[in-house]
Amino acid sequence: MNISILDDLEQSVTELISSAEVELAEKQLQQQREQEVEVAVQEIRDRLTLLLDQVTQTLEKFESNSVTDSLTRKKLEEKQTYLLEQLDNVYLLAAQVVDARLLQEEEQILNRQVSRELEQWRQGLKADLLEMIRDQEDFFDATDAAITVRGYLNELKEMGALEEVVEALVDQINRTSARGPVARIDNSHEQALFFIYTKAMENRSRTGRTNDIKPQTHHRKSEKQPNPYLELEGKVVIYGGHERLEAAVRSKLRGSNVVLVWCNADSGPSLWEQAESHLISADLVFIITTYTSHKLTEKAKLSCSKAGKVPQMLNSGGLTRTLEAISYGLKTQLLTRQVRSKLA
Structure with missing residues (x-):
């Protein structure tokens, strides 16, 4: 087993463990969610029932006094209907209350x-980058490497590796x-990099060099983050x-080529x-059945x-579940299309 294979193995194990941690954390959240929803259902039902009893008792007084032509009575009847509807949807209300909080935990995970x-x-x-720098045996190529390194300035500063890479660059330039x-x-590593970068650009302008030095992806799966x-x-x-x-899902899919059309209970007819x-x-x-009433579910099914x-x-x-479903579904369809195109 050579070092590159060991590096790949180490990376794959790290990624697998990371995915496992997310899956286990999501599973724990789901169990926690079920318990909290049960508590929330009881609490919301109790409060709605109390309000409904108060409205019903007041309406009975209107009835016993034969008061029929009353704006207040009409409003109370509307409120009674609304409370009954809310009691029918008490699970949805409880789920929304609980998930609003758990959503933040999922995002953090x-x-x-x-x-x-x-x-x-x-x-x-x-x-x-260090490997790229070491591979430059020509002075001008080593200097040109500064142009590439400068393109990753922010990433190197973020992880505190700018000093190490610039020092390796300076050593290689001097060695060749x-x-x-x-x-x-002389001063900062960033200033030194900018100075070498400027000299490299001057050399290119003077000699007409167009040799772009690029790092390989021996230690990364992709050039992209x-x-x-x-x-x-x-x-x-x-x-x-x-x-x-919806906002959280859209945020995670930002930058992808996914067109997301979303309708919920609050969406208007348009x-x-x-x-x-x-x-x-x-x-x-x-x-998403946990948030869709039977009426809206049937409406959506009919449209489909x-x-x-x-x-x-x-x-x-x-x-997590929503993103996984989208990701798995789209990747599966892409794979199916690729297989069909090869067989065609």
Whole structure:
């Protein structure tokens, strides 16, 4: 086993453990959610029932006094109807209360995973840059490497590796110089890098050199920073959920080529019509059942049926589950298209 294979193995194990930690944390949150929803259901039901009893008792007084033509009575009857509707949807109300808080925890878990992957990518970038610098046996090539290094200035500063990389660059330039040491660090490493970068650009202008020195990806999976959703593409229509979940999902999918059309209980008729117009061309359709009343679920199913689509039911309104469903669904469809194109 050589070092590169060991590096790849180490990276894959780290990523696998990171994914396992997210999955276990999400599972724990789901268990916690179920317990908290039960408590919230009872609390909300008790409060709604108390209000309903008060309204009902007051209406009975109107009835016993034969007061029928009353604006107050009409408002009380409307309130009674509203409270009954809320009692019918008490589970949805409780789920929204609980998930609004748990959503923040899920975002923190996912952000920690991305941060770990980003740190791993940056360490790989540093190793690739140091390797690139060591490979430059020509003085002008070694100087040109400063142009590439400067392009990663922010990443190197973020992980505190600028000093190490600039010192390696200075050493390599001096080692390949026919006139002895010509590069040095007088003030800051960033100033030294800028000075060498300026000289490299002057050399290019004077000699007409166009040789671009690029780091390999021996220690990274990709040149791009890690983003598990960046390469996703397709159209996804979602019914249900709530605004905070939608905002969180959209935030995670930012930068991808995913067109997300979302309708929930608060969406107006125009948005429902817009969603229906996207169904025919949708790659995936989801109904988040924990946030969608029976009436809206049936409405969404009917719209899907008219468009010839079979929606997938998500019985969890969690951020992780929703993102996983979107990611898995779009990747599966992409793989299917690739296989079909090869067989065609």
